[in-house]
Amino acid sequence: MTTAKRDINTNAKRDTYTPETLLSVAVQVFNERGYDGTSMEHLSKAAGISKSSIYHHVSGKEELLRRAVSRALDELFGILEEEQARLGRPAERLEYVVRRMVEVLIAELPYVTLLLRVRGNTGTERWALDRRREFDHRVAQMVKEAAADGDVRGDIDAGLVTRLVFGMINSIVEWYRPDVRGMSEREVADAVAQLAFGGLRRAADGRG
Amino acid sequence: MTTAKRDINTNAKRDTYTPETLLSVAVQVFNERGYDGTSMEHLSKAAGISKSSIYHHVSGKEELLRRAVSRALDELFGILEEEQARLGRPAERLEYVVRRMVEVLIAELPYVTLLLRVRGNTGTERWALDRRREFDHRVAQMVKEAAADGDVRGDIDAGLVTRLVFGMINSIVEWYRPDVRGMSEREVADAVAQLAFGGLRRAADGRG
Incomplete structure (x- = not known):
């Protein structure tokens, strides 16, 4: 070398x-x-x-990092300002946010990938991690409100639910490529929402 | 520097x-x-x-890598040989495998973390990626069989379902620490299985 x-x-x-x-x-x-x-x-x-x-x-590579992760963070926080994320029952707002997160992740794939790989060695990285935690916290709050309403299961800790659902969403950066399998943002978002909210198991009354 | x-x-x-x-x-x-x-x-x-x-x-660092990822892979493939992964309805076998994957991931946390970060630059890394794909394929096959039985939803591609559920499971390496939050392997495995199979949404007939 x-x-x-x-x-x-x-x-x-x-x-x-x-x-x-x-x-x-x-x-x-x-x-x-x-x-x-x-x-x-x-x-x-x-x-x-x-x-x-x-x-x-x-000014250097750290400014490029800050601009790149800002772009991803702005898009993600922007979701929470959208009307369907602010109005209506918490469970419906939560489902809307989950779908939109998938769409943003795919539309901004390299930027969100970078955001998710940030480790915290520089000031910019620590700032990005703080912002991610803030986003997680706001979604976990929605899970709590939806559980309090009785629309979403309350038997799993809201923080753990949020981590696991985010794990499912974030894993998309590992395999999604725009030209592979031909799946659109919408199709992947539908699959994630159906799986996260409905689960794998086919309801007993839904069997053919 | x-x-x-x-x-x-x-x-x-x-x-x-x-x-x-x-x-x-x-x-x-x-x-x-x-x-x-x-x-x-x-x-x-x-x-x-x-x-x-x-x-x-x-002989060098590549041998250490091979030994480390072998340990994780042997544990994961070992799950598929366990009685409850081989006998019974596919949906029950699948749920068993999902729980056991979480338990293995937590019990062998550093080894599975390394396996999940392998990128494919060396022969050993490419071999590990092949073995991971083989494992994914065998679980995707279980999803297909469970869907054919009518126990598991068939409206999402089995490969996509497998990727998303694995995404949820694998994300545990990002936050689980043995001494934090005091959650046992079993508790995390239960939460993952409940979420993956039952979904977030509380069933209409289950409302209080």
Whole structure:
């Protein structure tokens, strides 16, 4: 294994990068190499622009991380502001949020993947983990309200229910690829909601 | 960041290591640093023995990886040989396997965590991924048989159901710690089985 040649930049190309295209490349590299394992040199090579061109747009890789996870977090928290997440019975709001989480996860796949892999070594990572915990907490609160209503089972701790349902949703980043199996966001969201709310077991009165 | 001083071994201690204790240390380091990010130097430091002492036990880090993931895979495939996984209605066998998977995951937490993080860069990793796919396939087959019986819903593709339920189970490695929350393997297994089979929604005829 040779040491990366840190001082040799790729030839500077004409800089047609916008912060958005740079962000998209950075997220891909972070997901492939891990955030810790990514250097500005890696980003420069992947983007095909010099390190100084990157510094023209951002202060460094931590700013790129913050922008990327912000995008995922903004989309996720945005769900909670949607009308169907705010009005109606808690169980219906909860089901709406579960479906929308799947849709956001698929629509923003690389950004949510990065968010879910954040480990907490830098200030930005710890901030992202805090925001994730806040989101989890708000959904767990919905589970509690739905259980208090009698619409959702109350025999499993709301925090544990939330972790397990989120585990099911978040695992989608491990296998979903836009061009594989041809499943749409909606189809996956339906399957997750049906499984999470209805369970695997076919109801006794539903047997043919 | 300084380059690791690769040629300076820790002082050789009296070698009281067995292959098992070395494996346990290696798995911990692999889980913390990632398999790719772990050198023999890291293993030597973590174990407190020289690299040559490690080579006395194993041919290198890939052998340690193979032993570690084998342990997890043997436990998982062992479930499928248990009587309750082989006899009875497919839906009951499936529920048994789901519970036992949770128990094995918790009992062998670091080993299953490592297995789930394998990415496929080496022969051993690709072998582990193949074995995981084989396990998934055998459980998906149970889902199909249970659906054919009419005991389990047949409106979601068996492969997708298996992925989502495994997603829920596997996510446990992200948060379960033996000393936190005081939940036993059995309690978590019960919650997963209840959620996976019964779903979140309280049945209409079960309302108080």
